[in-house]
Amino acid sequence: MEETEQQVLAHIKADLVSGPTSDLEPETSLEGVIDSTAIMELVVWVEDTFRFTVELDDITPENFGSVQQLARWIQKNVNGRVA
């Protein structure tokens, strides 16, 4: 879980967020931090990196609201697939 969290955080900081990113923590709300075009990029990245299809109904503030929420949701999908 923590590893996924760090992976997501590193990607968002490096490729999707403008300006200083030092204060971005796993629990920071992504509202106002990443825009709608970045969310679409993030969805593509999640699909490519974790190898599952993101359904339209899953692209929600609950799943993409923070790095922590996103990592938790990714983990659920990855575990579900393994099971």
Add this chain to the structure above:
Amino acid sequence: MLLPDLLEDAARRWPDKLAAVFPRHAATFAQLDHQSLAVAHHLQRRGIGPSTRVAILYDNTLAALVYYWGILRSGATTVDIASTASPATVAEALAEAQPRALAIQPHLLKRMVAERFVTCPDIVLSTADASEVAAPLRARGRSLQALEDILETTDVAGPLPRPDPSCVAMCIYTSGTTGRPKGVMLSHDNLLFNTSAFNSRIGLTDRDSLLLVAPLHYIHGRIQLLTYTMVGGTLFFSAGFRFPQTVVHELVRYAATGLSGVPYHFSMLLGHSRLKSTPLPHLRDLVITGGALAPARLRELQDALPHVALHLNYGLTEASPRLTYLGPSREVFARPTSCGRALPGVTIEILGAHDEALPPGTVGEVVAGGPGIMKGYVSGDERTSGRIDEHGRLRTGDLGYLDAEGYVFLSGRSSDMIKTAGERLFPLEVEQILETHPSVGESAVFGVPDPLLGERVVACVVPAPGHAPSPEGLKSHCLKALPYLRIPKEVYVVPELPKTPSGKIRHDALRLRFASSLDEALA
């Protein structure tokens, strides 16, 4: 009449009706009226009124709405700065507009304090969540006031000043050709004319409501707010377009009768949500503004929502903003590549290279006149820059033609402006950042057609001697200073850039070259 009269009038006629509904808050017209009155009296007591400016740096929230109306009712001018703007852009806008006070969202204020801001007015207004930065602000000679305290403690007795309706009511900061933000100054008269002229065509009443997806800091959001306040319609504030399927859920939950967006919003809804399979019996009107949606997409939208009327319009912030209207649907599909006819009171002319009026069917620059044309830029260079000509007309920088019946057909731009995901930007803003990277000798930024974004930002860079720039490295470099939306999605390293004989980069040639190679790739 002044803009805040719209709210006072609505509060008299529909006091208990919901004016604004947010995901976690709501207010009736009477509540908005009462709360904004307190803000106005508070500002008045602090010496703020006509001829002074108050900046607003907020996402769409109820507090932002109360401050907006309160500032207008105090007689002062609002200054809208995008909450998504980079700290450098915010600083530039504040330094130019010199507001006496700043209403700012707590998390943005905390960022400003952490980054040791240099340009900030003495009076800072926010909400109670910002109290933790009160001490550092005080240490730097600024006072912080929370909206909650203003509402609780302000005596609302006594008259408020009424500026002349020709005075500037709002300044809206938008991208400028020079790479610096431009503050567009719009008067009460400008905006009241525009809301009435538009509604004379679309015919909204108090039975209408809107799901607002546009940020209030742009003219698109502000004009929706003014229009629906004028007719007594409820505004439902969307949690944002970052989640298109959530927008569909909001349309269902709120039973909104209208949705207004830029082509990007509708492309997102068509391609990334379940709009097509979701029954939306309450939805009656879709307004598409800020660019053209391809005819095939218009048809797709109409097929998805056969009972809904489509309306198109074309405008610019500098025109308050709407200039033309086309609708409802049967009119749209009779001329799906047009953006309609001039609104009543608006004049549209097509001028040639020597400012001569061109006959119908001939492409030239679209030039607009009428009571909605801005008072000017905060910087004062609207005439020297050629944006407003000697006849007081707005040079839109858009290319197009009129047909014999006066319908406007846009065909391109004479300026290098890029419109991506509904936002406008100019190449210089990005080129200046690219050229601060040591590996870049020269750069050119332009837009190429993109099915989702409208236009995609693309950059060509010429390496500095002895360097080999990496596209990924340059994207990361841009991201340090620019919002994600504005960074080039593609960066190409090229040996040279096409130039005019006088040495100016030919963005038009690059646009054409890359757009046609895209067509070839897709063919």
